[in-house]
Amino acid sequence: MLHGAGGSGEQVLPYFTALGDRLSMAVVAPTAQQPVQTTSNLDLAGIFGSRFRMPRWDLAGRDFPLAALRWALTELGADPNRCVLAGVSMGGLATWNLSMRFWHSFAAAVPLNGALSIWESFGTDARTRALLPNTLPLPLFVVHGGKDERISPEFDRESVRTLRDLGHQEVEYVEVPEGAHGLDTLGLAEGSPLFRQLERRLCRASRTDQSASISHRANEDTHGRAHWVGLDGITPQRTAEVHARWTAADRVDIEASGARRVALYLRGDRLSPGDMVTVTVNGVVSPVRFTPDLATVHHTFQNTVDPGLVAEQVIRLDVPQPPGDEPAEPTNRTRGRDAETI
Structure with missing residues (x-):
């Protein structure tokens, strides 16, 4: 409160x-x-x-x-x-x-x-x-x-x-x-x-289970993550957006804009060690092998202290950009925050 x-x-x-x-x-x-x-x-x-x-x-x-x-x-x-x-x-x-x-x-x-x-x-x-x-x-x-x-x-x-x-x-x-x-x-x-x-x-309020489909917007990397997908390298003074969906047990389709990378937070409630996942980001296909590790579990739990946000593997993939629309890396965090409040 x-x-x-x-x-x-x-x-x-x-x-x-x-x-x-x-x-x-x-x-x-x-x-x-x-x-x-x-x-x-x-x-x-x-x-x-x-x-x-x-x-x-x-x-x-x-x-x-x-x-x-x-x-x-x-x-x-x-x-x-x-x-x-x-x-x-x-x-x-x-x-x-x-x-x-x-x-x-x-x-x-x-x-x-x-x-x-x-x-x-x-x-x-x-x-x-x-x-x-x-x-x-x-x-x-x-x-x-x-x-x-x-x-x-x-x-x-x-x-x-x-x-x-x-x-x-x-x-x-x-x-x-x-x-x-x-x-x-x-x-x-x-x-x-x-x-x-x-x-x-x-x-009766209770957080819902992680959905197979996530839509999220962010204008700073600090809040780029939502459940099992995230954005980073967000363009200053721009709102980034991601739509991600598990379209099959071994396939994730992602559309993203306004950021340099997307992150997938993978865990064993969907996958078994060694499983291959096909990840498509803005039409570009990448095969990913699920290889959980304890260090990732520790790091993601330490960040949130929330079991629902723990990941066993984090995969980061580049977001393909339209020609001439490459987002710049943020260079001044304070200046970016001031621009946000305006």
Whole structure:
């Protein structure tokens, strides 16, 4: 549960302890920190982002939210298939953004009085909005106060409309008519209609099994992976995209753009050691032999502490590029991040 600007985990935690008790659910509420690197903060504060000097969540996922998830998995023995991400205000922005980038790590997401980007107060944040289809496999319970004057409910209305137009099957939107920006105005007290609605939603939330077909978008290598396929060498200031499908027990077809390479994370639930797999990337065929090794198991588990994301072999293949469309290798990570928030 991620708090808003100027708040803390300690302040937001009491609002969700009753829900945790009802569902036998641990509620982890980290406190945001000052970022190590200066950013433009346009995604959090729009054109006045340079004035935002409070602790903040890194919407690209390089700080406390994912560290808190790792802590819950290792220290609390949390079920990796039953982890839900929620947040209010600035935490609602982080919930949307982390859900778009790391949707494969969560069973559901609950943004409260949030938005994809406050920059959209001044125009469409096309770079962030391009990631919204990533949430199609993820159940969403979106709540916004109808009288919120700090983050307009129109932001969430628009995102939910877009997802419904794209065919999202499990997105629910609740607009609280008298709700304002404060969490205490949304009517989440124990036993309230909204409390019971959220309880019913989270009671059945569970991460789905890895699909035979994956579609994923990314604008940084840090969130290039989704389940068993990934992208790296992503072109700066561009949204990369991959569509991958197991079309047979020994065949994977991949279409990719905006990145130099694709990665396949192979494991023994689909293959046996020595099996040959035909991998096609943008029409170019490569034979791959499945040769699992313990070092890869250790490395992939260490990175995520999530058994569902462990691989026994990682294969990286070049993405064939149309003439004149070769992506350049990123040379300045900080500059790439600043461009993303714009």
